[in-house]
Amino acid sequence: MPEPDSSWLAWIIAIPLIAGVLGFVAGPRAARGLALAGALVTVAVALGTMWQLMRHGTVRHPVGGWAAPLGIELFADGMSAVMLVMAAAVFSAAIVYAVGYYSASDPSHRPVGGASFFPIVLFAWAALNALFLSSDIFNLYVTIELLTLASVALIVLAGGATVVAAALRYLLATLLGSLAYLLGVTLLYAAYETVDVTRLGEAIQPGPVAWWAAALMMSGLLLKTALFPLHFWLPAAHAGAPAPVSALLSALVVKASFYIVLRLWFWVFAEVLAAPAGTALGVLGAAAIIWGSVQALRQKRLKLLVAYSTVAQIGYLFLVFALAVDGEVMPLALSGVVYLALSHACAKGAMFFVSGAVIRAIGHDRLDGLGGVARNLPISVFGFALAGVSLIGLPPSGGFIAKWLLLHAAIRSERWWLAAVLLGGSLLTAGYVFRPLAQLLAARTAPDVRPVPRLMEGPSLALALIVIVLGVMATPFMGLLEPVARAAAAQIAGAVP
């Protein structure tokens, strides 16, 4: 088989970056066009990368021809590919949605910040793609910082004291997390003189240095991922941001730090961390599912409900660490959890889009005032319902496939408490998904419904349909994820004799 052309990996970072820079220079109107064009090309390149990785397994690209350890090396395997596609789906949908969002016919209803949105969102996309292609722990740090700064800028676009307060809280929490992470990086570099993920994984020895580094880096990342009980900053920030930004934060930004957790856990610290640590993360995940869902059930506003749902769904992601303790089911669990991240991204993006459309239509998002909106926004409500199906984990949806894999792993390793959490969590999710849905379907006519641009309805349905398609066409993704998961499992099996 011929050597794959690895320069694609560089383009997937460069294209959104170039489009963003040009957008800054060229002004608001051109920025919108550039964003749409850049999104189109980046989606195509992401799909091309996925196709390439389906054939080749892994691809490395030395940037500028300088290989690691001297230069920066881009690295992609099946897991990176799935993440790149996830980012492409939600970013492109968000950009299309934002075109509608920032173009109200009546200027008094037009949200502020439209001019800066498009360049910044492209920067965030470039940073996220770079993160998924980084293969050393320092680059991971740099890229997640870039992503964070872009996110904070996006949150404050809407302005207003409460939003700025939420954004500041988010900034402080996430910087604290970064600091802890960076400290861990220096510890590891001092001890092993490399920051490359693979080399570190080979060199690392159990001992105080490794343990301290693991503890610092993990706690920093958990704070950034908003795992219960470190989720305190999330609901206000995610619910307060403009709708397209909320979608990006909930769908993608928390996944970025989770992705680093996965890389570190299975590729760097696999030989260092003992089983109780994995179980502890699983317990936190279970607590997050229950706490987040119960909070979501208690919310009175749609956007906060969706934000708390993110807290709960992040909990599901962390169940993988408890399952991975059993090497036999670990590949199942890892594939399942990455697929869950992908499905959740699309579903959650759709839900925030719909929340934004509802607010545009009736001016608020109080659950008790949603009556009859289904009549005016049938497409959005349908999108919300389909996304909800995936969050609950009902077939046919990507969420179902993911939960099936996790449930299967839990049963095969006889971890009944995990099976109970998975199933009970689904019921709670059904509770908080159907509560607003029933309100939306209620036969009351909503007074004074403002028209909602088509562009604010289409993207939510598109993402929701992607989630449904993920439930039917899982095999290509599993083909990408399974080799990665099996390799990681082999590494763990090597560590635990």
Add this chain to the structure above:
Amino acid sequence: MSLLLLLVASSLVPGMVIFFLREESHVLRTVLNLAGATFKIVLVAFLLWGVAHGRRYEARYPLLEGLDLVFHADPLSLLFVTLSAVLWLLTTIYAIGYLEGSPHRSRFFGFFSLCVSATVAIALAGNLFTFFIFYEMLTLSTYPLIVHRGTPEALRAGWVYLVYTLGGSTLLLLGVAWLRALVGPIEFTIGGFLTETDPSLHPTLVLIFALLISGMGVKAALVPLHGWLPVAMIAPAPVSALLHAVAVVKAGAFGIVRVMYDVYGIEFCRDLGLTLPVMAVAALTIVYGSVRALREDGLKRRLAFSTVSQVSYIALGAAIAGPAAIGGFVHLVHQGIMKITLFFCAGNLAESLDIHHVSEMRGVGRRMPWTMTAFTVGALGMIGLPPLAGFVSKWYLGLGAVGTGQHWILAVLVASTLLNAAYFLPIIGVAWFCAPDHSRPPGTDRGWAETSLMLLVPPVVTALLTLVIGIFAGAPWSPLQWAKLIVAPEIVP
């Protein structure tokens, strides 16, 4: 192969298109609905011919590694498919007439078609996993129909429905996944495929059986999991027909039969001591449902409790096995046809005369003779009066009970028949032999046809069917003969 997919698609595709039709496109929507339903019946006829001549059909799609979506057509699936396809056509005609002029019709018919597609897929499912997928799809596509009117009562009924069905599906999912982890892929096989399992696994298998049956028991409305069914009668009449006859409760009962016959195998069930508990629960449900029906004044509520009772004949027959299984399987069809007649009639009474309670039915026989004749045939069939369809079911159930020495079943059957008579005969009596209540508002005068033909023809047709399949039970094309075909490999292994 593609015949099976075509069968599912014949309602799925029209349904998807209907979602995007504008509310005013009445003609196009009707054409799509009826074309899909007719096409489905043609396909079913084709399949019936093939399966009767010993052909087997299968379609397979790998969803995950080692996890296939499988459709296959065996005699049992066709029993259910034929019932659903025929009743769906009638229900669609009825629904078009019933919902004339009401809002959200595109949404309604879209989900309506999804429901039937899910039901057909359930019938054709070739393994437990496929069954589960479409069982859930049925739950989801029924919800919007139950809350269709959007009133607070409808939303509450929808909520109750979700709590029950999603609770049930959680148990079912655990059972399916557990069994899958224990014994690998679970394809439906006549006679079951668990007989060879290691005896040390038997206690686990019993637990999984309990999970599966309780998961399906929710939809089959087994006591004490039946609570959603009487509440859901708030939905429009065509939806009640769908719930009670075409799709939902039938899917539950059908699933119980599949688990007992094609997953565990009825012999193995008996060896594990599982048949007696199923019989006991079914018998309890039969008696309890009838007693509750007796006390209800709301017509649709009475009918709903009657369904609770009657559907359990299927599980009862399946658990007794032998000739009783013939009675149980054939009741899947008979109960559907009879109960849909009754719900159509109840809908007509509500639409034309605003009658919702048994106490308001004095003399309606004279006001709506066609409707009440159909109702009478359906009700007498339910009681089990020969030569109507219900008699055939009960005859075989009784025969099987005596054959296996379960004489207490006979007592249950007799008690149930008496109770059926006690809650149906007064309705018939009051409707035909009491003087009309003149204080009630008169309905619109339509000449000899007491209501629109689209509402009148379906119940008359199903009432005729009740008569015909009872009288001609011995004919080679009758549901009874088909049920015998299903049971044959069980009796003669």
